[in-house]
Amino acid sequence: MDENSLEVVTAIRAIKVASALCQKIREELVGGDSLLKSDRSPVTIADFGSQAIICKLIREKFPDDPVVAEEDSQELRKPERSGILEKVTHYVNQFIPGTSPEEVCTWIDMSSHALKDRFWTLDPIDGTKGFLRGDQYAIALALVENGRVRLGVMACPNLYIERSDPSGKRGCFFIGLEGRGSVQIDLQKGTRRTLTVSKVGNPSEAILTESVESDHSDHLCHERLARHLGISGPSIKMDSQAKYGIVARGEVALYLRVPSPSEPGYKEKIWDHAAGSIIAEEAGGKVTDTLGRPLDFSSGVKMIKNHGVLVTSGILHDVVLEALRHVGCKGAV
Ligand code: AMP
Numbered sequence: 371m372d373e374n375s376l377e378v379v380t381a382i383r384a385i386k387v388a389s390a391l392c393q394k395i396r397e398e399l400v401g402g403d404s405l406l407k408s409d410r411s412p413v414t415i416a417d418f419g420s421q422a423i424i425c426k427l428i429r430e431k432f433p434d435d436p437v438v439a440e441e442d443s444q445e446l447r448k449p450e451r452s453g454i455l456e457k458v459t460h461y462v463n464q465f466i467p468g469t470s471p472e473e474v475c476t477w478i479d480m481s482s483h484a485l486k487d488r489f490w491t492l493d494p495i496d497g498t499k500g501f502l503r504g505d506q507y508a509i510a511l512a513l514v515e516n517g518r519v520r521l522g523v524m525a526c527p528n529l530y531i532e533r534s535d536p537s538g539k540r541g542c543f544f545i546g547l548e549g550r551g552s553v554q555i556d557l558q559k560g561t562r563r564t565l566t567v568s569k570v571g572n573p574s575e576a577i578l579t580e581s582v583e584s585d586h587s588d589h590l591c592h593e594r595l596a597r598h599l600g601i602s603g604p605s606i607k608m609d610s611q612a613k614y615g616i617v618a619r620g621e622v623a624l625y626l627r628v629p630s631p632s633e634p635g636y637k638e639k640i641w642d643h644a645a646g647s648i649i650a651e652e653a654g655g656k657v658t659d660t661l662g663r664p665l666d667f668s669s670g671v672k673m674i675k676n677h678g679v680l681v682t683s684g685i686l687h688d689v690v691l692e693a694l695r696h697v698g699c700k701g702a703v
C-alpha cells in the first residue's frame with residue numbers, strides 16, 4: 371500500500387469531509403459557556419454526522435470491509451430524537467447533497483462490531499470532552515489486517531500546526547502508513563511535513579503527555595513515574611489521540627495511560643488507539659501496553675489482552691517500562 375492506493379486516498383477524503391463537518395458544527399451550534407449547559411446534542415450531531423459520512427465513503431469503495439465504529443443509529447431512530455436526526459441530516463447534506471434521514475441512519479449502521487481479518491476502525495469524534503470544551507479532538511480512522519494496523523489517518527481540526535507557533539494556525543491531519551513513515555498535512559494549505567519522534571535520550575529531559583480527564587488514566591501514578599525518572603517539567607494534558615500526534619511530531623517523548631483506579635476493569639477500545647499508534651510508530655516511536663505487550667487489535671472492540679498504554683519515542687521505552695515496574699502502579703485490573 372502506498373499513498374496513491376485506493377485505501378489511503380479514500381481514507382483521506384473521508385477524514386477531511388468529516389473534519390469539515392465537525393468544525394462547522396462547532397462553529398455554528400456551539401457557543402462558549404452555553405455549551406456545557408446544553409444537552410450535549412451538538413456532540414451527538416457531530417458524532418453521528420462524522421460516522422455516517424466516513425462509513426458511506428469507505429463502504430462505497432470497499433463494500434466487503436467492516437467498519438468497526440463507536441456509534442449506531444438506535445437512539446437516533448427514536449421518534450423523540452427526530453429533531454437531532456433532522457440536524458444531522460442538515461449537516462451531512464452540506465457535504466453529500468441529497469442525503470435523506472433514512473440514508474444517514476443506514477450509513478451509521480454500516481458499522482459493525484464483528485471483526486474480520488481485514489477491517490477499518492473509526493472513532494468519529496475522539497475526545498468528546500475536548501470537543502465540548504473547545505480543546506482537542508480527533509477523527510480517527512485505521513485499517514487493520516491480521517491484527518496489525520496498516521494505515522492510520524487522523525484529523526485534528528483544532529491542533530496547532532507548528533510547535534513554534536502554538537497560538538497560530540490550527541487544523542491538520544496525520545497519515546501513518548506501514549513501512550512508509552508518518553506525515554502531517556495542513557488541513558487548509560495542504561503543506562506537508564514528514565514526522566520524526568524526539569531524540570531526547572535522557573529520560574529526565576522528556577516531556578510527558580496524558581489525558582485531560584483524570585478518570586481516563588492514573589495521573590497520580592504518572593506523577594510518581596515522572597518523579598522517578600527525574601522529569602521536573604509539567605505534563606501536557608491533551609484530549610484525544612492528538613497525543614499520539616505530538617509524540618510523532620517529536621514535541622513530547624512520552625504518552626502515559628496507566629489505567630485509572632476510578633474505573634476498575636475498563637478496557638481500552640481499538641478505535642481509541644489504532645490510528646494514533648501507527649502514526650507514532652511510523653515516526654519512529656514505540657507503542658505497547660504498560661507491561662510492554664503489543665496492543666491487541668484482534669480480540670474484539672475491547673483490547674482485553676492489554677493493561678493501559680505506553681507510547682514513547684522508542685529510545686526511552688525500556689527505561690520507562692522498568693520505571694513503571696519500579697513505581698508499581700497497578701491501575702485497574
Ligand atoms: P482521552 O481524550 O485521551 O482521555 O481519551 C478519550 C477516550 O477515553 C474516549 O474516547 C473514551 O473511549 C476513553 N475512555 C472512557 N473512559 C475511560 C477510562 N476509564 N479509561 C480509559 N479511557 C477511557
Ligand code: MG
Nearest residue numbers: 493496497642
Ligand atoms: Mg474515543
